[in-house]
Amino acid sequence: MPAIVVLSGAGLSAESGLGTFRDTSGLWARYDLRDVATPEGFARNPQLVHDFYNARRANALASEPNAAHRALARLEAALGLEMYCVTQNIDPLLEQAGMRRVVHMHGQLMRMQCAGCGHRWDAPASTRADDPCPACNGPHTRPDVVWFGEIPYYMDEIAEALESCAVFVSIGTSGSVYPAAGFVQIAREAGAHTVELNLEASETASQFDELRQGPASAVVAQWVEEILSAHRDTNPV
Numbered sequence: 001m002p003a004i005v006v007l008s009g010a011g012l013s014a015e016s017g018l019g020t021f022r023d024t025s026g027l028w029a030r031y032d033l034r035d036v037a038t039p040e041g042f043a044r045n046p047q048l049v050h051d052f053y054n055a056r057r058a059n060a061l062a063s064e065p066n067a068a069h070r071a072l073a074r075l076e077a078a079l080g081l082e083m084y085c086v087t088q089n090i091d092p093l094l095e096q097a098g099m100r101r102v103v104h105m106h107g108q109l110m111r112m113q114c115a116g117c118g119h120r121w122d123a124p125a126s127t128r129a130d131d132p133c134p135a136c137n138g139p140h141t142r143p144d145v146v147w148f149g150e151i152p153y154y155m156d157e158i159a160e161a162l163e164s165c166a167v168f169v170s171i172g173t174s175g176s177v178y179p180a181a182g183f184v185q186i187a188r189e190a191g192a193h194t195v196e197l198n199l200e201a202s203e204t205a206s207q208f209d210e211l212r213q214g215p216a217s218a219v220v221a222q223w224v225e226e227i228l229s230a231h232r233d234t235n236p237v
Contacts, residue, residue, distance in 0.1 A: 001164035002084035004227070005192075006072065007183055009088045011172020011199055012216050016063040018091055037147050046129035046142070053143045054126045057109055061125070065097035068171070068220035073098035075224045078231055084161045086154070088173065088180055090145050105152040105180070107145035116140035152179065162186040169195045169223070172216050175202030184208060197223055 010018070035041040036052040065073075076083050076099050086103040087094060092110050094102045112127065113120045119135035123143070131141040146152050162168065168187035175181045184194050184207045196208040197219045205211055212219045 002161050003082040003165060004075075004079065004084070004167045004169065005161050005165040005183075005187065006075075006083065006085045006169045006171065007088070007173060007180060008072075008085070008094070008171045009173030009180070012068055012087070012220070013063070013066075013089055013091055013093055014172065014199075015066045015068070015215060015217050016091075016093055018059060018063055018089075018093075033148065038149055039147055040149075042142060042147070049142070050127050050129050053109065053145070057123065057125060060091045060093075060109055063091070063093065065093045066217050068216035069093050069097035069099075071221040071224040075227060076100065078228055084165070086158050086161070088177070103154050103158065105146070105154055105158065107143070107153060109143070109145065111144035112141055113144040114138060114140050115142050120144055155179065158183070159186065162192075163190045165190070165192050167195065168192045169197065170202070170204075170208070171197045171220055173198070173202055175204035195223070 031052055035045065036049050042049045072085065072094060076085065084103070085094065085099065085101065086105055088106050090104065090106055090109040092108070110123050111120055112123045114133035114136060116138040117133060117136040117140075119133055121134055127141060129141070130139050132139060133141060162183055163186060165187060168184060170184060173180065181204055184204055187194055188207065193210070194208045195210040195212070196202060196205055197212050197216065198205075199215060200213060201211065212223065
C-alpha cells in the first residue's frame with residue numbers, strides 16, 4: 001500500500017493557465033455551471049456542453065506542465081508504488097510531466113464516453129452532440145468527466161489508499177467539494193500525517209497537521225525536494 005497519498009486540485013494547474021470554476025474571469029465565468037457541468041444541463045442543451053468542453057480541451061492542449069507537475073513526477077519516479085496520486089483535475093498535465101499512474105476521480109478531458117452503452121475512447125480535438133459512439137453507433141456521446149450530482153470514479157480504491165497511508169498531502173484544493181474534501185478526515189483517522197499545500201487556506205485547513213501557503217510551483221517543489229532528500233537518506237545508493 002502507498003506510503004504517501006497525494007490529492008491535487010485546480011490550484012495545481014492554475015499556473016499553467018487552466019482556470020478554476022471559482023475564477024471571476026476566463027472560460028468558467030462565461031458559463032453557468034448548471035448548464036455545462038450537470039447531467040440536467042447536458043439533457044437540456046448537449047451541444048452547449050460539447051462547445052464548452054471543446055474550449056476547455058483547446059485550452060489544455062495549449063498549456064504545459066508547471067514546476068509543481070514536474071516535481072510530483074520526480075517524486076513518483078523515486079517512490080514508485082509508495083506514492084498514490086489522485087486528482088480532481090481532468091487535464092492531462094500530470095501525465096505530460098511524466099507521471100505514469102494518475103487516478104482521475106473526476107474523469108479526463110481527453111476522453112469521451114457513450115451515455116448509452118458505456119464505451120469510452122480518446123477524444124478528438126472537437127466533438128458534437130450528434131457524434132456517434134464508435135461501439136454502438138448511438139448518438140449518446142458525452143465527455144468522460146464527472147459532473148455535479150454524479151459519483152466520482154475509483155472511490156473504493158481511493159478509500160483503501162487513504163486508510164493505509166502514512167502521509168496525506170492535499171495540493172491546490174478548496175476543501176469545499178465532497179467527497180474529496182473529506183479525504184483528510186479519513187487519513188487522519190487512519191493515523192496519517194496530513195499536509196496542505198495551497199495558495200491560501202482551504203475550507204478544511206484546520207484539519208491538517210501542517211499548512212504551507214504559496215504558489216504550487218514553489219511550495220510543491222520545495223515539499224517534494226524535502227521528501228526526496230529524506231528518501232535518499234534512508235535509501236542510499
